Amino acid sequence: MTELLRAMPKVELHCHFDGSVPMDTVYELGEEIGLTKDYLSQIPVTGQCENLEDYLKSFDIILQVLQTKDHLQRAAYATIKRIASEGVKYLELRFAPLLHLEKGLTISEVIDSVIEGLLQATSDFDIQVNLIISAMRNQTDEMNLSLVDAIQELNSPELVGFDFAGPEPDGANDDIQHITNKMKDKDFHLTLHSGECGCAHNVVQAIKLGATRIGHGIAIADDPEVMKFVSENNVLLEVCPTSNYQTSGIKTLAAFPARTLMDANVKFSVSCDNRTVSDTSLINEYQILIDYHKFTIDELVQTNRDGIHASFANEAMKANLTEQLNEFHNKLNETH
Numbered sequence: 001m002t003e004l005l006r007a008m009p010k011v012e013l014h015c016h017f018d019g020s021v022p023m024d025t026v027y028e029l030g031e032e033i034g035l036t037k038d039y040l041s042q043i044p045v046t047g048q049c050e051n052l053e054d055y056l057k058s059f060d061i062i063l064q065v066l067q068t069k070d071h072l073q074r075a076a077y078a079t080i081k082r083i084a085s086e087g088v089k090y091l092e093l094r095f096a097p098l099l100h101l102e103k104g105l106t107i108s109e110v111i112d113s114v115i116e117g118l119l120q121a122t123s124d125f126d127i128q129v130n131l132i133i134s135a136m137r138n139q140t141d142e143m144n145l146s147l148v149d150a151i152q153e154l155n156s157p158e159l160v161g162f163d164f165a166g167p168e169p170d171g172a173n174d175d176i177q178h179i180t181n182k183m184k185d186k187d188f189h190l191t192l193h194s195g196e197c198g199c200a201h202n203v204v205q206a207i208k209l210g211a212t213r214i215g216h217g218i219a220i221a222d223d224p225e226v227m228k229f230v231s232e233n234n235v236l237l238e239v240c241p242t243s244n245y246q247t248s249g250i251k252t253l254a255a256f257p258a259r260t261l262m263d264a265n266v267k268f269s270v271s272c273d274n275r276t277v278s279d280t281s282l283i284n285e286y287q288i289l290i291d292y293h294k295f296t297i298d299e300l301v302q303t304n305r306d307g308i309h310a311s312f313a314n315e316a317m318k319a320n321l322t323e324q325l326n327e328f329h330n331k332l333n334e335t336h
């Protein structure tokens with residue numbers, strides 16, 4: 001099954017760069033700045049955390065190795081290389097430039113370094129990659145506005161989306177419209193972490209702000225009205241089962257509301273969130289849906305069709321991805 005899942009041309013829409021740098025690269029970069037293997041080995045989360053804040057502590061460690069141009073570039077290259085090896089053909093990689101300024105880099109230097117690693121990786125491996133910039137909910141309004149100003153100066157075709165990440169209090173989306181509007185004016189697509197550990201109300205607010213996708217959003221599974229609203233607005237959830245379990249968004253993997261969402265006609269696409277922090281792969285996430293929720297290959301193919309449709313890729317990329325997926329699916333149907 002693993003090889004079949006690897007062969008499926010997949011899209012991944014919710015992947016944090018910092019949480020997904022392969023451990024061997026983290027060790028390599030860490031050694032260069034004097035961090036021990038023992039210390040760095042605390043990054044992967046084992047078992048369940050008490051809450052999202054607890055889960056986010058691993059990032060305090062990993063971010064230390066992502067503060068120079070060289071390290072950002074090498075880490076971006078290694079991350080995309082690993083993701084390509086799982087058979088992901090289109091990736092939207094997200095990161096928060098404000099978290100990489102500790103050693104004096106500017107926001108545009110951070111973004112350019114990641115793009116440099118990205119371009120090297122996409123020329124070496126069979127994968128297409130776009131970027132989503134995350135603002136941080138626990139940063140000041142002033143800092144997030146400085147981020148928005150810096151991005152608006154840049155003109156890189158890889159920059160396609162905008163997000164808010166970090167701890168999610170109830171009402172988290174009530175006061176960010178002045179920021180999201182600026183990004184929408186610049187034709188950035190909007191996806192917001194909402195309903196991850198916070199309430200379904202946050203998801204409704206995100207959609208009202210213009211989000212066409214929601215990071216996680218699983219809180220809506222308890223609220224038929226909100227599921228209806230999400231479905232009617234054709235908004236896609238970016239779901240990440242292992243991460244949701246680890247942050248205590250769900251109590252067990254079996255409690256992941258995949259079937260509830262499907263029954264309510266809420267579309268979703270599957271992602272890892274943070275491969276390294278959560279110690280997972282996209283193949284593993286698919287396997288969880290198969291093992292705990294009886295997903296068929298056809299249903300997993302469908303989540304990719306929905307993912308392509310809701311992705312921030314341009315039409316040519318979408319057509320190419322659909323073609324790859326059709327080819328895989330047709331071949332599979334011929335042999336079965």
Ligand SMILES: [Zn+2]
Nearest residue numbers: 016193215273
């Ligand atoms: Zn996330």
